[in-house]
Every structure is written in structure tokens, then in C-alpha cells.
Amino acid sequence: MFGQSSREAETRFGVKPTARLIKLMSKLDCEASSFGLRSKLLGAEQKLNPPGPNMAIRDSFDRITEPGRDHAHPTPAFLRMARPRRSRMPLCLAISGLLLLLLGWKSMIKVRLLSSDGPAHRVNGRKIPTRSTSRANYPSVASSFLPYAAPKLHEEIESPLLAPETKDDNSTAPMGLQKTNPSFHLLVPATESNSNLCKTLLSSFVLAYPPPTLINYGKKFDGDNWDKGSHTGKIRGVYDYLSNKDKVADDDTVLVIDGYDLWFQLPPVIMIKRYHQLINEANDRLRRRYGTELKKPEAADTRTEMVAKYSQSVVFGADKLCWPNAADDPACAAIPYSTLPKDIYGPLTDTDSEGFLNRPRFLNSGTVMGPVKDVRAIYEVAVRKVEEEKRGTIGDQFVFAEIFGEQEYQRETQRQSTQGAGGRWYEWLSTALGTSDSPLAANQTIKNMTVATGRRYEFGIGLDYESKMFQTMTHSANDIEFITYNDSALLPSIIEKHPHLKSTPFALPIDIQKAHGPFWYSSPGNHSLEPKNSLLLPHSDYLDDLPERIDWYDAPLATNLYSPSVPALLHINGDKSLLNDWWPSMWYHPYSRALVRRYIRSTQTRKAAQTAAAGGQTWWDMRGGRGG
Numbered sequence: 001m002f003g004q005s006s007r008e009a010e011t012r013f014g015v016k017p018t019a020r021l022i023k024l025m026s027k028l029d030c031e032a033s034s035f036g037l038r039s040k041l042l043g044a045e046q047k048l049n050p051p052g053p054n055m056a057i058r059d060s061f062d063r064i065t066e067p068g069r070d071h072a073h074p075t076p077a078f079l080r081m082a083r084p085r086r087s088r089m090p091l092c093l094a095i096s097g098l099l100l101l102l103l104g105w106k107s108m109i110k111v112r113l114l115s116s117d118g119p120a121h122r123v124n125g126r127k128i129p130t131r132s133t134s135r136a137n138y139p140s141v142a143s144s145f146l147p148y149a150a151p152k153l154h155e156e157i158e159s160p161l162l163a164p165e166t167k168d169d170n171s172t173a174p175m176g177l178q179k180t181n182p183s184f185h186l187l188v189p190a191t192e193s194n195s196n197l198c199k200t201l202l203s204s205f206v207l208a209y210p211p212p213t214l215i216n217y218g219k220k221f222d223g224d225n226w227d228k229g230s231h232t233g234k235i236r237g238v239y240d241y242l243s244n245k246d247k248v249a250d251d252d253t254v255l256v257i258d259g260y261d262l263w264f265q266l267p268p269v270i271m272i273k274r275y276h277q278l279i280n281e282a283n284d285r286l287r288r289r290y291g292t293e294l295k296k297p298e299a300a301d302t303r304t305e306m307v308a309k310y311s312q313s314v315v316f317g318a319d320k321l322c323w324p325n326a327a328d329d330p331a332c333a334a335i336p337y338s339t340l341p342k343d344i345y346g347p348l349t350d351t352d353s354e355g356f357l358n359r360p361r362f363l364n365s366g367t368v369m370g371p372v373k374d375v376r377a378i379y380e381v382a383v384r385k386v387e388e389e390k391r392g393t394i395g396d397q398f399v400f401a402e403i404f405g406e407q408e409y410q411r412e413t414q415r416q417s418t419q420g421a422g423g424r425w426y427e428w429l430s431t432a433l434g435t436s437d438s439p440l441a442a443n444q445t446i447k448n449m450t451v452a453t454g455r456r457y458e459f460g461i462g463l464d465y466e467s468k469m470f471q472t473m474t475h476s477a478n479d480i481e482f483i484t485y486n487d488s489a490l491l492p493s494i495i496e497k498h499p500h501l502k503s504t505p506f507a508l509p510i511d512i513q514k515a516h517g518p519f520w521y522s523s524p525g526n527h528s529l530e531p532k533n534s535l536l537l538p539h540s541d542y543l544d545d546l547p548e549r550i551d552w553y554d555a556p557l558a559t560n561l562y563s564p565s566v567p568a569l570l571h572i573n574g575d576k577s578l579l580n581d582w583w584p585s586m587w588y589h590p591y592s593r594a595l596v597r598r599y600i601r602s603t604q605t606r607k608a609a610q611t612a613a614a615g616g617q618t619w620w621d622m623r624g625g626r627g628g
Helices: 002-013 019-035 037-048 053-065 077-081 085-113 195-206 230-242 268-290 372-387 396-417 421-433 488-497 518-522 589-602 606-614
Strands: 121-123 126-128 184-189 213-215 253-257 262-264 292-295 305-308 314-319 362-371 461-464 470-472 480-483 557-560 569-571
Touching: 184 195, 184 230, 195 262, 195 518, 195 589, 213 230, 230 372, 230 396, 253 268, 253 372, 268 305, 268 314, 268 396, 268 461, 314 372, 314 470, 362 372, 362 396, 362 470, 362 569, 372 396, 396 461, 480 488, 518 589
Parallel strands: 184 213, 184 253, 314 461, 470 569
Antiparallel strands: 121 126, 253 362, 262 569, 292 305, 314 362, 480 557
16 A cells, blocks of 8 residues: 555655655654645645546545544544644634633523513603613613613512402401411511611501511620620520411511611512512522422322422522621632622722622621521521520621521532533633632632531522612612602713713612502501591691602602612611611601501501401501510
8 A cells, every 4th residue: 555655646746755754654643744745745736636536646645644544434624634733722722712602602691581671661750661671670761871681570479478458348347357378577686775776667667567576675685795795696586586386487477677777668568579589580590500409209199309409588688798707708708699790880890899899799687588487497507606606706797697608608519519521621611711600719718617417508598689678788878879760850960970880770660660659558547448536646637747649759769770779678787877867868757757647546447457367468467466
């Protein structure tokens, strides 16, 4: 074969390869190109003979330079091209470029999935059509800004708490009514009364939240800690209450809030619907990220089924800074990134050492909502950390943040340890490119975290990253504006004051549009045409004077311009001067006396007695002398 190929080459091109050269070429395989012989022969052959029958010379020479190849089944050209060493680098670069394009396409698809058409909204009584809705169900006003997008509030998201209201009529409440829907409990840890606690309670009254239960009220703490143990003391107080089966049931819902720096802004029906929407969205993310697993049947006749490996049922507030935990604690280093856009505050997003331009992603313990059973489990491990492991010397914030960090650390380590070769390679590539969404990709040493076999770390905890339910105010005051949504003249000043805004949220969220008017909630009795007078608090034309009607469009609402959202409550846990400066801006402030008087009178109506037995959206089912 070698002799025949040598003669053909010599006859056609005048080139006489020596036997030594042919032998060397066969050993070096593709490296023969380094001698320049292959390119010389192929170039000459192309000049003398265009492609056609004479292509046999190429096959003959291939037999010389690539004797190990099966010429009966030729190797595809793209694989042969990858064999020379100098061809491998361009091929690797091409493959890397293709992978980068795939990564970019995947990110673009995620953005597109957030888009949806939004309905028209009203400005000064006129309907303005919009396209794209925001994360808080905002239709964005038509402007040169690119609006954020998010799914609408699904009508099917209903809670068992939101049972139909009792029928308004003048008949006597029937006997033997049985309450069938779960209860909603509002717990407020507070040891003593002051004006700030009164503001918190007033805001809950006028919006018809469940009558609050004060935890540890009147209790004295004399510990050695900076707060004498009052902060960790509320962990034990809340846990004891949730463990009392006479007061709560496992399927009830509980909302625990700080007592001295929190104001409600929207009614509980909106809070509850947003809670369920947030839980559904979070569980969808968890299923996509961590996958599913087989659920073992609980009974012999039950089939196995695939369920999400992790789920969320409890929501805490989100903060911009991790405190008081150390930077290398799981509470700071192992938690997920925010769901808000990575550039929401411009190019310095998440790089601000002072936290003002950081996306909220750290747990704040001042607000928590979820099923009683799941919240109690979290408080149970918190009690153990405080009383047995002595982890509560800094306060309850440290303890709950640590529980969340440990949960997220074990989730990520489990995910990474069970990945296949493709998943590990993708993780490495995304980490190298700086696009990884794993908090462990920062290669930061995480202290105080060794996963112990048999110990529970999964508690279904998640955060309200977009402040739909809870707006924590640490380093976030600059994100907030009080907006009256029927006043479009505010738009230019908002744009000027907030240059990083990518869109201007200047339309009332859909769930607020569908709610009853602001005054409706303070008196479930009066809006059903029951008498205004009561034995406890007779009506006064002066003290009870209210406008005929006020719409949510007319009410100034604290709005997070960047999420964007109109949060259901404000947690003033940052600059405490805001407790005085912002209180007059709350929509109910001018009418607070009259609204509270209506609320007190409505407790003595026929409807109050009826709903106390049957339950419903007016929350009288929480009464009975001790609140929730």
C-alpha cells in the first residue's frame, strides 16, 4: 500500500517520499502536517485536478498519514478536523461559545416567562391600557421606562380562611352554628404599653385583622443579655402559645409581628391571598431547582407519588443586611439570592457595603406567617437553641437567621452532592463565568455548620423578597414613596428622585382594586346596615365624622418603587425617626379616631355574634375574651 501511494504521488506531483518519511508519517499520524507535505500535496492536487474522480489521491495519502483509520467506514470530516493539535483549540472555543449562547438563551427565556399582558388601569378617572404587569400585580404606566413583568393574581388562589361572609339580613342568628374554617391568629410580643404599641394595634383594628394576642405582656425580664432576655423570651412565649391545643389548631394560620415598630396598611384578605400566591411561586422555584422524589405511602393502600423534594409554607420578612450573624455564618453565606433583578439598583446592586443598594435576601424575624404546625416547629428548635445550646445571647434575630441558614446550606450541599457529571460541569462553568445562582459558588468558608445525621434542618422557610407582604425598612426607606394613585402629577418627581428606576409603578395593584374600600373593614357591622349606636359607644356627629366614601385610589399608600409593590404592612426596623415622621402619612391617620370608634361599636352587633360562631372574612371567629 505504501509503495503504491508513493508511486502515485511521484507520478502526479514529482514528489518522492522516502520510506523513512512514510514510516515516520504513519507513526505521527496527524502530526505529518507539521512537515508541510500534506498541504503541499493537497494544494497541488486541487490546482491540477478539480474535485471529481481524482479525489482518490486524497484517500491514498490519508492511508499513508492515517494508517490506523478504518477507510471502509470513513471518519466524519468534523471529527478528523479535531484530531490535529492545532485544530483542537478553535473547536474548544467554538463549543464554549455555543454553551455561552445557550446560557444566554436560557436567561432570556426566564425573562420572557415573566411577561404577560396587563389590564387597563385608571388615572384621574380614565382607563389607560398597559402591557406587562409587575411582580406585585402592578400594571406599569405607559412611559419610556421598561416595565417589570409578573403573573397576575390567580383567582383560584383561595384560602380556607377566606370563607364566605355570613349573609346580611335582619333575621335572628340561627342556633347551633358550627365553625368549619380554620382560624387566623395575630400574635404580638410586647411586655408593656407605649404609643408605638398603640399605633400597631390601631392599624390592626381599622383594617379588621384578628384581635391581637399580646405575648409576655406585663412580664419582667432580668437576664444578663443586652435586652435582659426579652428578645429570646418572646421565642418561649410564642412557642408556649402555639403549643396550647385549646387555643390553636394545627391547620390554623398564625401571623407573628413585632409590637413596637410595625403598621398594617392593607386588609387581611389581601395579606392572605398574597401569602398563598407567594407560597405557590416559591414552591414552583423549589421544584425546578431541587427536583422531585418518591413519596413513601403512609398507608398500605396508598400509592407512591412524585412530590417536590423541598417545599415552603412559612414566610419571613427579608432584610438588606445580614445581622447580627457573622459574615461567614450560614445565615449570611449560604442563603439564596433575591428574586429581584440583579441590576435593580443599577451597576452597584448587591455591592454596597452599607446595604442601601442591596437586594433584600436576609431573614428578618420581626414578621412571620404560616400554618400553626409549621411555625411551631420552627419555634421549637429556636427554644432548643436558646435554652440548651445557649445561642440566644444576641437575640431572636440571630437564632431564626441561623435556622434559615442551616436549612439552605443543607439544601445546596445535598443538591451538589447528587448532581451527575453534566450537572457538575455546568455548575463549574457557571461559577467560572460568574453566572451561578448557588450561594456556595462564592467559595466562602462557612463556619459553625456541620450537617449532623438525623438532625432536622428542613422547616419550609422562605422570605418575602419582593415586599408584597412585609416591607422591612432597614436601609430601605429611600425605596419608599407615599403615592396617591389618582394623582399622575407625581410621576415626574418620582422619576427625578429615583434615577435607577427601570419602570415607574404608578398603577394600583389589581388585588387592591378588587378589595372593598378602605372604610369598609373597620366596621363589619355598620356596612351591613346595622344601627350606628350601641350601649358601649353612642354615635357622635363630631367624633364619628367620616367622608361618605374613600376609594383606594384616593388613599396615600406606601409603595416600594423598586419591587415594585404596595406592601400589606410596614416594619419600621431601621431609622426609628420614621415612627414619628411617617405616621401622619398613613392613609387612616386623618380618620383614626372615627374608624376605631366604628370598630368598637361593631363588636356588639348581631353580625358579630353570628360570625363568631360560623367564621368568615370578618374575623369575629377570633373573639372570646382573649383575642387570637
